Amino acid sequence: MWKKWVQTIMAVFCGYLFVKWVPVTHPFHITDFLLEFIFDPLEFLAASISFVAGLLLIGPMVQETILYIIQLVKGKQKLRLQSLYGLCIPSGMFVIAGSGIVQTAVFFSISLIYGMILVRY
Numbered sequence: 001m002w003k004k005w006v007q008t009i010m011a012v013f014c015g016y017l018f019v020k021w022v023p024v025t026h027p028f029h030i031t032d033f034l035l036e037f038i039f040d041p042l043e044f045l046a047a048s049i050s051f052v053a054g055l056l057l058i059g060p061m062v063q064e065t066i067l068y069i070i071q072l073v074k075g076k077q078k079l080r081l082q083s084l085y086g087l088c089i090p091s092g093m094f095v096i097a098g099s100g101i102v103q104t105a106v107f108f109s110i111s112l113i114y115g116m117i118l119v120r121y
Helices: 002-021 030-039 041-074 082-096 101-118
Strands: none
Touching (some): 002 101, 041 082, 041 101
């Protein structure tokens, strides 16, 4: 059980680092966005590594949560407090959304898509 909580904390931390290291200016211009990465490649590399690490941590959590909900609806699983750690994913994203809503939305949506791709019946 502790492994799941550490995984959740690390995923939120990676998401936070991604949000902090990816600059988004308002109004958004793609040229400014790309030039920022060209002028600071180390920050781009760090943000990319953080994004992939967070994605790889959140994906299996989303997969497990989706499978648990499917089994719960079918009646094959009972509601347990231990199995509700999947609710920490949206709450963690809500916490880091204060740092950057656009980056958090991108990170969260791609993580959800990756988690749904992992689901196999």
